[in-house]
Amino acid sequence: MKKQMLLIDGHGLAYRGFYALPENLAAADGTPTNAILGFMNMLMKALEEWPSEGLGIFFDAKGPTKRHELFENYKEGRKPTPDSFKVQLPLIVELCAGMGLPVFMREGVEADDCIVSTAETGARDGWGVKILSADKDLFQAINGDIAVIRPSRGVTDFNLYDEESFREKYGFEPMLMADYLALVGDAVDNIPGVPGIGDKTAKELVGKFGALEGIYENLDSVAKARRGRLEEHRELAFRSRELIVPQPTAPVPFAELAVGEPRMEELLPLCRRLGLKKLLERFADGTEPAAGEEAQSVMTREIKAVDVSLDELLASDDLAIAPAVILLGGFALADREGRTANLDLSSAEDVEKFSGWSEHGTLTLYGCRTLMSLSPELPLPPFERIRDLEIANYLLHPDRGGLKGIARAIGGDLPEDRELALRLFDLYEFFEPDIKRYGLDKVMLEIDLPLSRTLAKMYRTGIHADAEMLAAVEDELSHNIAAAEADIENYVGERINLSSPKQVSQLLFERLMLPPIKKNHRGYSTDAYVLEELSKLPEPLCVVPQKIINYREESKVQTGFVQPFLKLSREGGGLIHSTFDHLATGTGRLASKDPNVQNMPVFGDWADRFRACFTPRDGESVFVAADYSQIELRVLADLTGEEKLIQAFHDGHDVHLETASWVFGLPSGDITPEQRRFAKVVNFGLIYGMSAFGLAQRLGIPRNVAAQMVDKYFSVLPKVQKYMSDSVSEAKERGYTMSHFGRIRPLSEVATIDGRGNNPINRVAVNTPLQSTAADIAKVALFRFDEVLEREFPTAKTVLQIHDSIICECRRDEAEAVEKLLVKTMEAVDILKVPLKAEPKRGLSLKEV
Known part of the structure; x- marks a missing residue:
């Protein structure tokens, strides 16, 4: 069996960790630690998953290399290295050396070149070699004995590429990676590439003609526009390839790739200083560090708890609150000085005192919606004086919400009870600078906090499910299923x-x-x-x-x-109480759980039978609903500024019919239902990343015809194409997407980045602003409507929100007025360049609305 060698691109992994984890991760002394933590997580997982007899970790040394002689602007276009990264890199090197891991840094030699030369020499000598790197350049080293491991998302998952999997992903041989990159360029290293040649075109050219020489020998076979770009930038393409192809350098001697004994006297103090608890436990035989030596990002301030009376504590204007485990239905309160007291909600006197405090005090908490759902009698301050840690974490990290996300961000588990109340000030202030820097305090105050109140009410209200009807459906299904098995x-x-x-x-x-x-x-x-x-x-x-x-x-x-x-209906006396969670999805869409009432079956006889079981809670009531019409296309019109789309919506036209008219070049009156269907698929498909191939499959037409439709669509709606391109480049430049309301989504945290299909990160960059804006419009409409409904129709109740639809329950004699109010409120969320349209329905069951 071959000996195994693992060669690690230390510089690339450190950068990956830096941008994958929150910038505000820091040790007790203020040293930033996001790159360190990210690097160590990837390193330890790789060492565990791919044990090797030979190991090397390679870093770039300071100063020029041979590539600077080849191209004087090499890396000049790269953004300045962030100061907080510069601080961490030598600490990473120091940690690796302290762990006894072989570290290599050669003056005038890039780490990539040393890695490739060592890998190739090792492969020739009979080793099985794996290279761990986030850099695509190193793909060109792949052969039968060399594979490349690449992080696929965050700092937890990897993809292993050998010859077969590389060919499957790129469509050409690994050795041609330099030719591919020479065409598309590399903005990180200021490798220019050929302007106008993108990923798809480069793959096609390299897959068909091979190396640059083959491409240029066959220019007559290349489409005219591409040919012109290639001819104009021929020298640039070949120069780019020179910068990418590994430069000859001496390999690392195999004897130096042996792991040594850790230098505990250096390693352990450094781990304690940086708050690297897991690494410390690994090398200190699982023993905990002495008191005061552990450094965690925001859990280090010494707080001495002092119990005081509720009256004494309520003299403070700034308090934190957390559910008290020992006091059923009660809460632990704390101030910044460490004074604590209990608030007993079963005591009318305690509630009255806290209500008076809430008229002027500021309250820090975790989970405003949950508190209002489970303890509606708890008097809270106005939203402008509430600081919600759960919302803060979600706004900064929408793909890492919840307790696990906070634990990951702060470097430790969230405490409970009185300890949580004591720590909430520090915890919230850990997130607060970034909340303000990105302007997310406005989103918290104007959307997420007021929405919390409405969602809590919806949870308590519930929706009626007729148990007798459900039981009848269950009996019939059981009979049919047994009959099918017997047949x-x-x-x-x-x-x-x-x-x-x-x-x-x-x-x-x-x-x-x-x-x-x-x-x-x-x-x-x-x-x-x-x-x-x-x-x-x-x-x-x-x-x-x-x-x-x-x-x-x-x-x-x-x-x-x-x-x-x-x-659930039987247990709840006919009512089902779903939790509506606005802090659970990356796009900002509402989620429903325990049970999920947004995911009920829609199509088919049995779906109708099931939905018919959800009825108003008495015979005098009716469901009133309204659904936003084509809201995401309206958001698209707004974000792109595409005049044709904007005018079509202002004129109240059927946008799919108008699109078909533009694409097929026919008057709208001559458009067939099939052509309108095609336009509808194109409208929704393209803005959600569907390729010409996907359209061809969906529409059942040849791929070349679908490609022509795509080209025609973008020719008549050029600003849509420009938006798609610009949104991707801007999001990648910033590192996050941004919606109309200012809600962000960091790209490095999205779980699907290296996932389904081609260019998933591009789809996220295009889709998220659309979906997030549409979701926030629906959420604003929801809480505004619920507030006015409570005021004007006290017996009516908001019971459901399903995507772009709001459903309420009211008396039959109020249905018309409630319907008008619902439509008016939904259409009054006036933030787009186009009008919003809400289409109402009424019915005696969910099946009818």
């Missing part, structure tokens, strides 16, 4: 577990000899697409597939919806 058993002569994909596959393709449609890692697939195709076969071949389709649909509705909602 198939009688048909094939044996009992089949229809919930087992393996048994269903054997039944369809081995027993019944039906044609297999596609395979997966377990064998022949039996997914919905396969079953739908098999159900189109002539009788009797279609009989079993159709029964399995019905069985799956009925089983899903029964176990996923009817049974759990029936149980």
